[in-house]
Amino acid sequence: MNNFILPLPDGISPPTWWEKIFPEWMIFAAHDIVSFLNEHIIWVFVLGVVILLIKFWYDAERRKFLQIKKLWTFTLFFLSKRLMMIPLIITFSRRGGELSNKKVEQLLGLRNECRSVSLRKNPKERLRREKKISLALFHFFQELETKNQLAKGSALAHFAKDLEFIDKKLVELQLAYNHEARRWNAGRNLAKKLLGLPTHTLFKE
Numbered sequence: 001m002n003n004f005i006l007p008l009p010d011g012i013s014p015p016t017w018w019e020k021i022f023p024e025w026m027i028f029a030a031h032d033i034v035s036f037l038n039e040h041i042i043w044v045f046v047l048g049v050v051i052l053l054i055k056f057w058y059d060a061e062r063r064k065f066l067q068i069k070k071l072w073t074f075t076l077f078f079l080s081k082r083l084m085m086i087p088l089i090i091t092f093s094r095r096g097g098e099l100s101n102k103k104v105e106q107l108l109g110l111r112n113e114c115r116s117v118s119l120r121k122n123p124k125e126r127l128r129r130e131k132k133i134s135l136a137l138f139h140f141f142q143e144l145e146t147k148n149q150l151a152k153g154s155a156l157a158h159f160a161k162d163l164e165f166i167d168k169k170l171v172e173l174q175l176a177y178n179h180e181a182r183r184w185n186a187g188r189n190l191a192k193k194l195l196g197l198p199t200h201t202l203f204k205e
Contacts, residue, residue, distance in 0.1 A: 061192060068181055071176055072177055072200070076119055078173070081166060083114060085163065086111050086137075088155075089107075089156070093140075106136060110132055110133045110136060113129050114129045114130055120201065123202070123203045124203070141159075141160045144156065
């Protein structure tokens with residue numbers, strides 16, 4: 001059967017492809033949106049610029065936030081590394097008889113005390129306990145050096161060097177972190193709070 005196309009009245013053009021695909025209400029809505037944009041083009045442009053500025057500001061603030069968080073993570077890494085070195089130090093020290101049972105119990109007790117305190121929830125107390133470990137290890141290796149029991153190139157000598165490096169990095173990281181965290185907290189406002197950028201916990205208050 002042949003399909004006949006009837007001629008359209010004057011002034012009426014044939015439907016476009018989108019008029020055939022989309023429902024009438026959707027086409028009218030699209031026309032209304034286009035008309036609204038044409039009538040308020042300046043305000044639309046201003047709104048777009050404001051949104052871009054907010055995005056750039058947020059991205060910059062988030063980078064600062066993550067940078068401070070990275071300093072915290074590095075600090076936690078070095079603290080954890082020092083705690084993990086204690087069993088190795090005990091093992092190598094016992095082989096040569098440099099570490100007494102009393103000192104072994106002391107180091108393990110200090111290690112367990114540190115692990116029982118969260119750095120995030122109670123940084124001041126955690127660092128106080130970490131300082132006790134640092135002093136105990138310092139006095140231990142100082143005693144070995146005084147007695148000429150810290151042979152150059154030995155495992156214990158390497159541990160002593162690593163611990164010295166760790167202590168130095170911890171001091172640098174804590175100072176850098178506290179400096180940046182104080183600046184961040186001082187400049188924190190409602191906008192940062194709403195965007196999920198909270199304050200940073202300081203190591204020392």
